[in-house]
Amino acid sequence: MARTVLIVDDHAGFRRQAKRALEAEGYRVIGEAPSGAAGIEAAARLAPEVVLLDVHLPDASGFDIVSRLGSRAVVLISTRGGQEYAELIGSSGARGFVPKDQLCRATLEPLLGEA
């Protein structure tokens, strides 16, 4: 069964390209949101398995939103590197972090574990 995914990121171009890349690898992107508030609302409404959450949103920091997305696998993403954020990622409740340019099945699945 294809994993369902919600993409929360304020760059429309990235959302489009990420959706295309993920669907080519067998994921099902069921929603997109451009802000923290919209992301929280979409997660509650669509109940995705996985949420890809940008660290830098216009209305919030990704780290603060993780806990408000419900019990689903949240993976933080960013154009900026992950090394500086290691501590924040660990304490946020997210499954992990993937740099946006490396977003693909091979980097996501290890964080998501059993389907």
Add this chain to the structure above:
Amino acid sequence: MMDQRGSIIGMNPAAERTFGIAEADARGREMAEVMVPPTLREAHRHGLARLLAGGEPQILDRRVEVTAQRADGTLVPVELTITRVENGGEPLFIGYLRDIGDRIETEEQLRRSRLQLLRATDEARRRLERDLHDGAQQRLVGLALTLRLARAQVDQDPAAAVELLDEASEDLASATEELRDLARGLHPAVLTDGGLGPALRGLIARLPLDVRVDGVPEDRLAIDVESTAYYVVAEALTNVARYAGTQRAQVAFAHADGRLAIEVRDHGRGGADLDGGTGLRGLEARVAVHEGSLSVTSLAGEGTTVRAEVPCAS
């Protein structure tokens, strides 16, 4: 001049001016009452008593900075040296003082100006990081995803792969252009290579404005003077394009007597705010480093004029 009882026995004209009191009115009165601020009087009297009782002279023959008081009650910072002389068995104290109000104000201005420059630099760095992140970096991320997809499709759907590669080429061209713009915004190479004339022509060509430029110096000036002049014009014209609601502007230079005068004027809506994200504070700080000046006249409805003067060794 003060006697051992702490009374004023004489003042010179310069002291009369500094304290705003005539010698005739001051003579005979206790100096502490006339020239020492209320909060410091006891310390002064105590110090004098201690000295006369044979205590170690603590402030004699040294330059000290103290706050004195004028006849009208206002305070004046002074640099003071007190010397003791013997006058037929009685000690006399002569004070040499200098009003240092100007020096302190200049130091304060310098401190403020440095802080402003630091803030402007930090703000510019933050802006750069944001521009890189939102622009070029996002494009390169998109490029990475597109290329990976093209690679995956090469065998089973070559036509789709070709389309994706074309898309990737376009994204790459956009990313390169954005980086080029960013670099030019940081420091246009043509300014170093060709000077103000070519740099300004390039700047104006990229702005959606109709700009007349007069008096560009033909000779090259010191690199930091040219940079400052360029940034003043660039920032001012960017503000015109963004806020003035007009497409016409005039830029004028005048180079004489070791000073470069720059004026950028528009007849748009005016009302420019030095602190409102116009980059003008940063320019002010930069011009201040040259010991030049920047002024903005921007009455609502009457357009905006930015004037700067930068000293430059001809």
